Amino acid sequence: MRFSNKSYTITEYGGFTRGVSLSGYQSLPEKTFDALESFILANTSNAETEAVELLSLSARRGIGKIITARNYVGLITMTDGTVIEILPKIASGDISDGDTKRIFLEMLKTLKDVTFKDFNISNLHTDRMSLLEIFIKMFLDEVSILTKQGLKAAYTSVEANERFYKGKLLASQNIKYNLINQDRFFVCFDDFSINRPENRLIKSTLRFLLKQTTDSRNRRDAIRLLMFFEGVDYSASYESDFSKCINDRSMSHYVKALSWCHVFLRGNSFTAFAGSEVALALLFPMEKVFESFVASKFRRHIGDRANLRTQDTRYSLFDSPTRAFALRPDIVTEFSDRTIVMDTKWKLLSDNSRNFGISQSDMYQMYAYSKKYDADKILLLYPHSDRISRSEFKYSSEDKVNVEVVFIDLRDADKSITNLIAKVC
Helix, strand or coil: CCCCCCEEEEECCCEEEECCCCCCEEEECHHHHHHHHHHHHHCCCCCCCCHHHHEEEEEECCCEEEEEECCEEEEEEECCCCEEEEECCCCCCCCCHHHHHHHHHHHHCCCCCCCCCCCCHHHCCCCCCCHHHHHHHHHHHHHHHHHHHCCCCEEEEEEEEECCCCCEECHHHHHHHHCCCCCCEEEEEEEEECCCHHHHHHHHHHHHHHHHCCCHHHHHHHHHHHHHHCCCCCCCCHHHHHHHCCCCHHHHHHHHHHHHHHHHHHCCCCCCCCCCCEEEEEEEEHHHHHHHHHHHHHHHHHHHHCEEEECCCCCEEECCCCCEEECCCCEEEECCCCEEEEEECCCCCCCCCHHHHCCHHHHHHHHHHHHHHCCCEEEEEEECCCCCCCCEEEEECCCCCEEEEEEECHHHHHHHHHHHHHHHC
C-alpha cells in the first residue's frame, strides 16, 4: 500500500529489494535503497540499537541486496522525501493496514514518555493516513489548543542600534557603530514579546512539518497556525532554545507541544538513531511496546486487588558471594495469598515450528522465576497467532514447575486480559 509516489509500507519481517521485483518484497529505487543501507550501517555500532534488531541487510544470488525489517516498528523519513512505514505484524490473518495502525497507536500510548497518551485514536482516519501524517496531525492539534489558550510572552534581552535611547547604553558597541552617525544609540533593553524560545521551537517545527506533509488538511492547518507566530523568529539553534525553555506551572500548557518538538526536531522516539541520509526516524522496539501495553492493561483491569510490579529486580539467580545475574520478570502480580509472574514475548508462535517457536532460553528464564519467586503461576504471554491451533497450553516438570503459555488477541486485548484475569487470579 502506498500513500504517495515516495511512500512505502511494509510489516515486520517484510523488506525491500534494490530496484528489482521479488515476491513478498517491495522494490525501492536504487538511490533510496542505498540511503537506507547507509542508515543501517550508521547504527551498527550503536550500543542501544544493533543493526540486526533494527533492519537487516543481506544478499541473495541473482537478486542482489535485500533489507528486511526486524524488531523495530514506526517510520523513517529520508532526506529525499521518501517515507518508509514499518507496521507491526498483528496476528497473521486478514487485517487491514488501517486497523493495524490503530492497534499500534493504542499500544504506543502506554509507553512512559510518549507525547499523546490522551489522544483519541478512534477519531483518526488510519485507513487513509500514514503514520507520519498521523503524528503530524497530533502535533498540529496540540498547537491549535495552545493558540486558543494564548501564546505566552516574556521579557527577552535585546541588543540593537536604535534611534531612541532606552535601557542601557553599550559604550564599546556604540563607539564602534555610531562614532560618525551620532543619531543612533547602541543599547541593551528588555523587550516583552512572544519571541521566546518555546515559541521559536514550535514555529520551527511547523515549518519543518510543512515541508514533510503531503496531506492537504495537515498542510492547510500548518499554514494557518504559522500565522499565530507572526512576531516569532525561527530558532537559530534548537539545542540552545531547548535549554532555555522554562518548565513551571505557567507553561504547563506548552508541555505536550514541546514534547512533539523534541520528537520532530531531534528525531527523538524511543531510541536515538544516527545517519545523515535520514531526516526523521521514529522507530519503536515492539518487544518493549508489547510489554508496556500488556502491563498497562493488567494494571487497569486488576485495579487495587493486587500489587503489580513491572521489571521487578528483587531477586538474582545467585546471592553469594555477591548478587549476580539479576532476574527481571516483566510483570509480578502479588495477591494476599498468591504470586503470579508473567513475561511478555513479541513473537508469533506456530504449529509448524519446533516447540511452537518458544525459545529454550525463555523457558530457562521461566524456570528460574518459579524457583526464586516461589510463584503460584508462571505465565508466558504471546500475541495471538492464526498459525497456532491451541488457545493456551502448559509445560510441567517433575519438580512441580508449571509454565502456562497464553495468547493476547490484540484485536480485542481487553477481552483477552479480562478472561485471563478471571481464570488465573
